[in-house]
Amino acid sequence: MDRFDQFSPEHVPFLDGRLKRMLIGGQWVEAASGKTFESRNPATGQLLATVAEGDSVDVDRAVTAARRAFNGPWSKFKPYERQQILLKLADLVERHFDELSLLDTLDMGAPISRTRANKRRALGMLRYYAGMATALHGETIENSLPGEIFSYTLKEPVGVVGAIIPWNGPLGASIWKIGPALATGCTVILKPAEEAPLTPLRLGELALEAGVPEGVINIVPGFGDTAGAALAAHPDVDKVAFTGSHITGQKIIQASAGNLKRVSLELGGKSPDIVFSDADLETAVPGAGMAVFANSGQICSAGTRLFVERRVYDEFVGQVAEFGRGLRVGNGLDPDTQIGPLISEQQLDRVTSYLSIGKQEGARALSGGSRITDGPLASGYFVPPTVFANVRDDMRIAQEEIFGPVISAIPFEDIDEVIQRANATTFGLGSGVWTKDVSKAHRLAKGIRAGSVWVNCYQAMDPAVPFGGYKMSGYGRESGLQQMEEYLNVKAVWIKTA
Ligand code: ADP
Secondary structure (H helix, E strand, C coil), X not given: CCCCHXXXXXXXXXXXXXXXXXXXXXXXXXXXXXXEXXXXXXXXXXXXXXXXXXXXXXXXXXXXXXXXXXXXXXXXXXXXXXXXXXXXXXXHHHHCHHHHHHHHHHHHCCCHHHHHHXXXXXXXXXXHHHHHHCCCCCCEECCCCCCCEXXXXXXXXXXXEEEECCCCCHHHHHHHHHHHHHHHCCEEEEECCCCCCHHHXXXXXXXXXXXXXXXXXXXXXXXXXXXXXXXXXXXXXXXEEEECCHHHHHHHHXXXXXXXXXXXXXXXXXXXXXECCCCCHHHHHHHHHHHHXXXXXXXXXXXXXXXXXXXXXXXXXXXXXXXXXXXXXXXXXXXXXXXXXXXCHHXXXXXXXXXXXXXXXXXXXXXXXXXXXXXXXXXCCCCCCEEEECCCCCCHHHHCCCCCCEXXXXXXXXXXXXXXXXXXXXXXXXXXXXXXXXXXXXXHHHHCXXXXXXXXXXXXXXXXXXXXXXXXXXXXXXXXXXXXXXXEEEEEEEEECC
């Protein structure tokens, strides 16, 4: 028996062999077409569950249910009542967290150590949104019109929200969409990624248990070009909140044009991570390493362009490669695993093709550089942490998002040059700066065109702090008050009092 058999799918009651149905109007239903698809463990290929496959007919049913709930009982819920539901959901997620994290690991491969460590964040988000439910308000605004005329604003829920999420963190991504919808009084149709639909469906069960009224949360698993596209184009959806690739983001904008629905987009990146020679290199080495290797590089804000001041370039990049070699790659169910598999064969092909492109372009792999073909991991989608040295800005591995554990390490000479080169990308999601010099840190924080700048850390996230992109990394923000605004309309009210 493997020492991680205790986490095998047989220990997850949710994976009971029965068809996983979709949630529409408070009922668990099959697809109107009767179609299904399979969800498999990317580490082993093992079948986890058969899932109802939604398409445009199911999306339409879900939108109808969401609209009915929005116009009906849900609109009568007081902020305090929505808050209580969110708090109850947080308690249920806390109680079932082991199961939810295990489902994330089984369905998308992330190490159990990682999915378990997300507990604080998941609960923090739900309780933050609960707090927000009673903290949102309009304003009274002093106007300058002659006479007695009074003006104020109302903040109103935007309406029916289509939420389309990727597979790289199913639980967190679901909460990031459902939470603000519940806090603001919207209703939602969640379309999980076809690669990892299971945790969102389990979360749907907990949402019903928490007292979310029928139709307020609907979950329609299915594929992007059918269910996803139908949701983005639906004339009765008021807003789409999307997280995924910039190519799909562009399609969503086009699909949204029919009814001019609101759109928020959290897309990809090619984020710069900049290391100065005066940095505390001992913390910068693992910091810069995990800025890319975490979740096998399948994080949109990963710091994949590693700019290192030339004086320390060879030494530093060598140490990051050594750090990468020391990470334990394996099945996500093994508690000692630090780096799990990639999500799919398609993703494996994509990452390995970039490994070949990098070598052809003249980059040198100091660690990793090819998929694992020996031993028990040979049959999974495993790529070890890879550090490419000798990278130039114009190489494809320095320009295009790889979405794998691949660092492109580039030397630089001075601060103005590195700001300009860091910004020479179509993306602008994350960025990192490693230095002990506070003035350099501030200059970089101002100079970099990206939605987040992490100084002497990377990937710090908090429910109260906005996250999102510049340029082709998208628009709109998640977390913080800014995210609430994405789910709210502002209405100006004028009252003549004399
Ligand atoms: P990734 O490369 O991270 O899988 P995608 O943008 O392809 O990114 O997928 C993210 C989400 O978008 C998934 O839920 C997917 O099903 C959905 N999706 C893909 N294509 C479309 C589309 N044309 N319209 C709407 N959603 C889509």
